[in-house]
Amino acid sequence: METVKTQDISANDLPWKVEWSSDRCTMCGSCVAACTFQAIEAVVERRSITVSTGTVPDPSRRHLAAPAIKQKRSIAHACVGCGMCEKVCPNQAIRTERNADSRANLLARSGGAPLKRGGRANLGTADRVLDKIVVGRISQMTDPALDSERHTFDVLAPFGRVLPPSQLPFSINGESLEMNGKMPPVNWIYPVIFSDMSIGALSTRAWEAVAMATAYLNEKYGMPIRMSSGEGGMPVKLMESDYLKYSIIQIASGHFGWNRIIKAMPKMKVEPGGILIKIGQGAKPGDGGLLPAAKVAEHVQAIRGVPKADLMSPPNHQGLYSIEESVQKMHMSLNAAFKFRVPVAIKCAASATSVSVYNNLLRDPYYICGGFFLDGIQGGTGAANEVSLDHTGHPIVSKLRECYQAAVKQGRQGQIPLWAGGGVGMTGNAAADVFKMICLGANGVFMGKLLAQLLGCVGNERGRCNACNTGLCPTGICTQDPRLVKRLDIDKGAQNIVDYMLAFDSELRKLMAPVGNSSLPVGRSDALVTTDKAVADKLAIQYAC
Amino acid sequence: MCRIGAIKSKNPLHPSQALHLMLPQQEGHDNSGFAMVMQDLEGEFADFKAKPLLSLACKQDGLKLVQDYMDANNFAPIKEYIPKPNRIAGLDIQALPYYVFRAYEYPEYYRHRSQAEKEELLVDTRLALRQILEEAGEGYVFSFWPDVLTLKEIGDPADIATYFRLWEDNGDLMARNIVVQCRQNTNYEVVRYAAHPFFLQGYTLCANGENTFYTKNKEYQKSLHRGYIGFESDSQNFLYTLHYVHRQLNWPLVYYKHVITPLPFDEIERRPDRQVLGAIRQSLGHLEINGPNTIIAMLPDGSMMTCCDSKKLRPVVIGGDSTTIAISSEVCGLHAILPGRDPEKDIYPNEREVVLIKPDMEVERWKQ
Ligand code: SF4
Numbered sequence: 010m011e012t013v014k015t016q017d018i019s020a021n022d023l024p025w026k027v028e029w030s031s032d033r034c035t036m037c038g039s040c041v042a043a044c045t046f047q048a049i050e051a052v053v054e055r056r057s058i059t060v061s062t063g064t065v066p067d068p069s070r071r072h073l074a075a076p077a078i079k080q081k082r083s084i085a086h087a088c089v090g091c092g093m094c095e096k097v098c099p100n101q102a103i104r105t106e107r108n109a110d111s112r113a114n115l116l117a118r119s120g121g122a123p124l125k126r127g128g129r130a131n132l133g134t135a136d137r138v139l140d141k142i143v144v145g146r147i148s149q150m151t152d153p154a155l156d157s158e159r160h161t162f163d164v165l166a167p168f169g170r171v172l173p174p175s176q177l178p179f180s181i182n183g184e185s186l187e188m189n190g191k192m193p194p195v196n197w198i199y200p201v202i203f204s205d206m207s208i209g210a211l212s213t214r215a216w217e218a219v220a221m222a223t224a225y226l227n228e229k230y231g232m233p234i235r236m237s238s239g240e241g242g243m244p245v246k247l248m249e250s251d252y253l254k255y256s257i258i259q260i261a262s263g264h265f266g267w268n269r270i271i272k273a274m275p276k277m278k279v280e281p282g283g284i285l286i287k288i289g290q291g292a293k294p295g296d297g298g299l300l301p302a303a304k305v306a307e308h309v310q311a312i313r314g315v316p317k318a319d320l321m322s323p324p325n326h327q328g329l330y331s332i333e334e335s336v337q338k339m340h341m342s343l344n345a346a347f348k349f350r351v352p353v354a355i356k357c358a359a360s361a362t363s364v365s366v367y368n369n370l371l372r373d374p375y376y377i378c379g380g381f382f383l384d385g386i387q388g389g390t391g392a393a394n395e396v397s398l399d400h401t402g403h404p405i406v407s408k409l410r411e412c413y414q415a416a417v418k419q420g421r422q423g424q425i426p427l428w429a430g431g432g433v434g435m436t437g438n439a440a441a442d443v444f445k446m447i448c449l450g451a452n453g454v455f456m457g458k459l460l461a462q463l464l465g466c467v468g469n470e471r472g473r474c475n476a477c478n479t480g481l482c483p484t485g486i487c488t489q490d491p492r493l494v495k496r497l498d499i500d501k502g503a504q505n506i507v508d509y510m511l512a513f514d515s516e517l518r519k520l521m522a523p524v525g526n527s528s529l530p531v532g533r534s535d536a537l538v539t540t541d542k543a544v545a546d547k548l549a550i551q552y553a554c
Numbered sequence: 555m556c557r558i559g560a561i562k563s564k565n566p567l568h569p570s571q572a573l574h575l576m577l578p579q580q581e582g583h584d585n586s587g588f589a590m591v592m593q594d595l596e597g598e599f600a601d602f603k604a605k606p607l608l609s610l611a612c613k614q615d616g617l618k619l620v621q622d623y624m625d626a627n628n629f630a631p632i633k634e635y636i637p638k639p640n641r642i643a644g645l646d647i648q649a650l651p652y653y654v655f656r657a658y659e660y661p662e663y664y665r666h667r668s669q670a671e672k673e674e675l676l677v678d679t680r681l682a683l684r685q686i687l688e689e690a691g692e693g694y695v696f697s698f699w700p701d702v703l704t705l706k707e708i709g710d711p712a713d714i715a716t717y718f719r720l721w722e723d724n725g726d727l728m729a730r731n732i733v734v735q736c737r738q739n740t741n742y743e744v745v746r747y748a749a750h751p752f753f754l755q756g757y758t759l760c761a762n763g764e765n766t767f768y769t770k771n772k773e774y775q776k777s778l779h780r781g782y783i784g785f786e787s788d789s790q791n792f793l794y795t796l797h798y799v800h801r802q803l804n805w806p807l808v809y810y811k812h813v814i815t816p817l818p819f820d821e822i823e824r825r826p827d828r829q830v831l832g833a834i835r836q837s838l839g840h841l842e843i844n845g846p847n848t849i850i851a852m853l854p855d856g857s858m859m860t861c862c863d864s865k866k867l868r869p870v871v872i873g874g875d876s877t878t879i880a881i882s883s884e885v886c887g888l889h890a891i892l893p894g895r896d897p898e899k900d901i902y903p904n905e906r907e908v909v910l911i912k913p914d915m916e917v918e919r920w921k922q
């Protein structure tokens with residue numbers, strides 16, 4: 010015992026334990042090579058065996074040095090359970106197991122710094138409100154099935170400021186109306202936006218795969234899906250291409266990449282799909298963004314115009330004093346940059362105050378806010394303090410509902426389209442989530458993490474992997490290390506996203522048919538029921554039992 | 555599903571015609587009610603066409619409440635018609651003690667006000683009366699408008715007709731335009747107000763089918779006009795949207811169909827008027843109507859209109875001769891009242907069509 014201190018870290022203190030079986034292992038070394046976290050190493054162990062070689066038992070003891078795969082006993086190299094070792098092992102000689110007795114939460118803070126990680130927040134993952142709601146108003150005989158396979162459906166949502174009918178610039182000419190003035194720009198798009206995950210947060214290949222899937226869905230399948238660039242800019246080539254129209258350019262508090270966007274403007278052949286001003290995000294609200302230096306690769310430095318260092322987006326737009334000012338800011342950037350030809354929306358974290366912000370925007374007399382994006386606690390991919398990811402934020406569903414009802418109260422529903430996100434598709438069945446969100450008042454939703462999962466992310470809500478902040482993403486999605494990035498097959502990743510969205514689209518129609526709608530059921534809360542009284546009361550939907 | 559119908563004629567008709575139009579279609583409804591709106595009146599009210607006519611059903615105290623309110627607001631009654639009911643035993647009708655049709659003189663200080671101001675006064679008066687009667691639980695007021703008479707009752711349409719002597723063509727209640735519905739209990743409670751047609755400021759409308767966007771329509775309409783209240787039936791939305799588009803926004807009638815059943819986005823894109831149609835679909839999305847239905851409407855000028863949902867899931871037919879034209883859920887109704895017409899000329903509007911019978915009986919068909 011003298012050489013061992015009781016405070017020493019053992020494998021049993023770590024979140025995951027690696028189990029390796031010597032009799033299956035051929036010592037190929039694949040697992041060690043695959044482990045980006047260097048959680049395992051090849052070592053030589055002293056073994057003793059007892060052998061008997063003669064015709065009568067004559068045991069003798071022999072000592073030998075045998076190679077072995079061993080888990081490192083250190084927090085810095087803790088296994089994250091990503092399973093890459095198991096995936097590459099030809100003989101199933103290695104596997105990992107969640108360690109119920111882990112002391113990692115205590116040990117990891119021994120450096121005096123808070124824990125950081127990437128990945129989702131962990132609130133109520135087993136008990137989602139959306140799963141307690143079902144589509145309960147099924148049209149009977151009087152409402153014939155809008156056969157989801159044969160009928161046409163209008164699955165489109167507005168992005169942009171919608172004028173109240175009385176403000177439409179119409180003049181009457183005999184029996185027809187004529188447009189005699191300008192309207193704020195509105196793009197009708199698919200009710201799903203691929204959410205803002207920046208180049209930098211994602212690897213170039215992952216970002217490219219999402220962009221490719223977006224273009225493919227638009228051009229091949231006529232699904233007008235838009236992809237938000239995330240804060241951090243875009244490749245110049247993309248900005249100068251026709252594909253720009255499928256992109257929503259994001260400007261956030263760090264203004265990363267914006268300089269290059271402005272410079273590219275004169276060369277843009279088409280208008281972007283929209284501008285999204287990120288005021289706040291849902292997964293770690295008030296914490297700003299963080300791109301650790303490990304991920305600030307050369308091309309990221311170039312696009313963002315920054316040195317290799319931790320890149321912090323401030324939690325809010327510095328220099329902004331009030332929501333009125335942010336409206337003004339939208340006004341300015343829109344006016345200056347895109348001459349009122351491109352819709353500009355704003356994204357806020359869900360919070361007690363979201364409704365006030367939305368109310369303010371609804372009353373804005375200039376009709377310049379083209380969308381209110383409400384981001385809830387359960388989303389998020391970026392790096393953040395674990396304490397923020399796990400313990401701050403606001404569930405999305407009730408906030409979305411409150412915002413919609415606030416608009417209803419003023420008779421302004423639909424005028425600033427509501428887009429909501431944060432945990433949509435968490436169970437892998439996004440269509441049902443989206444349909445329910447739309448019935449509760451959303452015009453559309455945004456989803457991000459689901460895309461990473463479709464690209465191959467193995468992380469989950471129970472703490473598996475979630476190492477997006479380390480730059481060591483084992484699947485090549487959230488890293489800028491060229492060797493790791495190469496692990497990601499762009500075409501396969503894009504194909505997965507396309508396939509998923511096609512299935513999603515069919516499923517959405519399957520849900521629209523039984524309630525008798527051929528256009529999106531925005532605000533059709535009467536179509537939903539819940540067996541949870543509290544949920545029924547809070548969301549003003551029917552209680553059923 | 556309700557059966558709905560309307561008759562427009564150059565010669566004044568008795569409501570028995572409307573009953574003959576509806577009763578062959580009887581297997582399609584559950585006999586839970588009957589309602590009609592008559593416009594361009596002859597008979598008892600022939601000489602009072604310019605004076606607002608109040609139609610109500612009430613109990614004793616209700617009548618007193620109405621009289622007090624009208625007195626207090628300087629409406630002087632000038633003509634009254636109270637049907638003498640035929641109280642034979644066993645009729646399926648939940649009759650109230652009084653059915654009153656009473657024409658009033660405008661208050662002194664309103665006589666020289668503009669037409670628009672008078673129309674606002676009339677709707678405010680009806681809303682006030684409705685509230686008074688509703689609070690006291692004393693009755694129902696259906697319309698208050700010049701040259702318009704409304705009757706609504708719960709029960710078997712044939713029995714209701716017997717009770718009000720509507721089968722007897724005695725010349726007291728006559729009109730050139732009648733919109734009528736025999737009702738099936740709707741998704742909501744069977745109450746008198748829920749019986750179509752609905753009426754607001756000269757607009758009359760009845761519909762059958764289901765409006766799956768009822769909640770969405772209602773939530774939006776509530777904030778658009780003080781008269782958009784009640785919502786006792788999911789098809790009440792159709793009337794309010796018609797009133798909103800045609801009267802409040804003052805848009806040509808052709809756009810009504812564009813509001814309730816907008817063209818799909820890709821079709822809008824191919825149209826030369828795409829900007830206007832796109833803006834309408836965008837701004838009035840909450841007035842869109844989904845679900846299968848047919849609408850019959852009468853406008854303040856007496857023209858009649860019919861159109862269907864965008865998938866044509868409910869039937870309707872228009873047929874007639876040079877003096878009378880009728881709209882009906884089923885063609886058997888037309889056969890009953892217009893046996894001599896040429897059925898070859900009957901119109902079965904399609905899902906994108908609006909058929910309008912103008913005051914001079916000219917029939918127009920528009921493709922949306
Ligand atoms: S599971 Fe992942 S982190 Fe753990 S040892 Fe295997 S490859 Fe390394």
Ligand code: SF4
Nearest residue numbers: 466468474475477482
């Ligand atoms: S696989 Fe990559 S993207 Fe997924 S949790 Fe791990 S590090 Fe993050």
